[in-house]
Amino acid sequence: MKVLGNIRDVQQHVKQVKKEGRTVGFVPTMGYLHEGHLKLIETARSENDIVILSIFVNPLQFGAGEDLDTYPRDEERDRNLAEEHGVDVLFLPTTAMMYPEPMSIQLSVTKRTDVLCGKSRPGHFDGVAAVLTKLFNIVMPDQAYFGMKDAQQVAVVDALINDFNYDIQLVPVATVREEDGLAKSSRNVHLTAGERDEAPAIQESLQAGRQMVEDGERSPARIIESVTKFLESRTRGRIDYIELLSYPELTSVDVIDRPVILAAAVFYEKARLIDNVVFDRNGKITTG
């Protein structure tokens, strides 16, 4: 595995790879790799000649009061995991290299952001779009891999690729789950034993909502009402939101007549968990 810290080196390497007619799969991360990331790497590995993994904790996507300084890092463990999972190039840029000075050109994501988690993280997706614009131009991948756990991020990447005409295939990868259905998350360790027992109810409630659509229901309001009741009856966690929106546009719908996302966020004592399910107008799961 090549470990590169220099933007030019990555670009030179990728140019050579492309001259050889080989394809590049890209997994952008902020490091502290968990099973979700490894699934992205494995998927990229199976679909491309070359896999490039980037690890960069992007300051632009952290808001004031968010956990930039305490964001967990373990470079040595990440390197080993990357190598074990067949990564060809590990790109580890510094902040000084990515942002040698404040950018002259600001990106504002004006759609798909004022819903779900975006509501409480103003500017977050602007920072995501900025770093991905840079990373896409550095890595020049054929395919880029993102986890459906953060479905809103996938929707924003979809907008970025379409708006800017990137010749990149976005590959959303299904959320990795525990045996009982709880979405894997580094935050799950913060759950008490009781909370951990209840947390699978989040995905269960979303699946129950999806099942309603499969059974003929087309009203978002009735589905959200039902999912809310279900979830409240199964956990003491405080519901932050349960939303049903078109996907990937993330606009509100009066009737389910197109692909949608049903998503929830729940506060526990020391962790806020999110999960979602994406399905078509007939309740058939389409992504994730």
Add this chain to the structure above:
Amino acid sequence: MKVLGNIRDVQQHVKQVKKEGRTVGFVPTMGYLHEGHLKLIETARSENDIVILSIFVNPLQFGAGEDLDTYPRDEERDRNLAEEHGVDVLFLPTTAMMYPEPMSIQLSVTKRTDVLCGKSRPGHFDGVAAVLTKLFNIVMPDQAYFGMKDAQQVAVVDALINDFNYDIQLVPVATVREEDGLAKSSRNVHLTAGERDEAPAIQESLQAGRQMVEDGERSPARIIESVTKFLESRTRGRIDYIELLSYPELTSVDVIDRPVILAAAVFYEKARLIDNVVFDRNGKITTG
């Protein structure tokens, strides 16, 4: 010459070209080609294996009340000129193809724009940045060619390439001039005979300012004062601005201790002419 109207077709073609190890030079234009454009094409032709010319009148860079609807077009003449000058691929996208819907991601150029012509064209360079971001991702050039006549545009493209880490060499090309030094412009035809006689004074005045630096002057204020007097004595045109700024940062300078641009805009009866000269701290011309 290949004439392509489809974004995908251009991307497929360029991918193939790159696999063959050939280099791509790109000349983005709004058409109605004149000698300035032809010089860009010729320069690109001499420095690359493949030359791609785009013609697209970009609505995003026209402000309210600007001349989008009356912007001159002559596709047949442009096609012939492109073919005669050795263009390999002429890319002619429609507005519907470039902007199938309003973009979800807005670009704001926050530096290099509140000076020179940018002052009177709010949002203009945001539109330029948006279309170039798209075109760069479609054409994926090794080198991109821009005329120094619009030095501020060159400065903004420089910022775009640096900020977004495009692996593209920006090639500024010297302004094409009439024998008496007047910068070529499609707007020159709107000058009266008397105005046409006087107009070379614009470049003469800027060169006189540059000569002051070569002779040891380092004060922008004294140079601007002198250039203004010179120009006022040589033409009845009304001066819009004469500015001396760092280049390519386009920030004001107290003393000339770095590369700078000395630029002017002059209103005549039916035309507003612009011109500039870029030189180093010793008055030596560096670009353009």
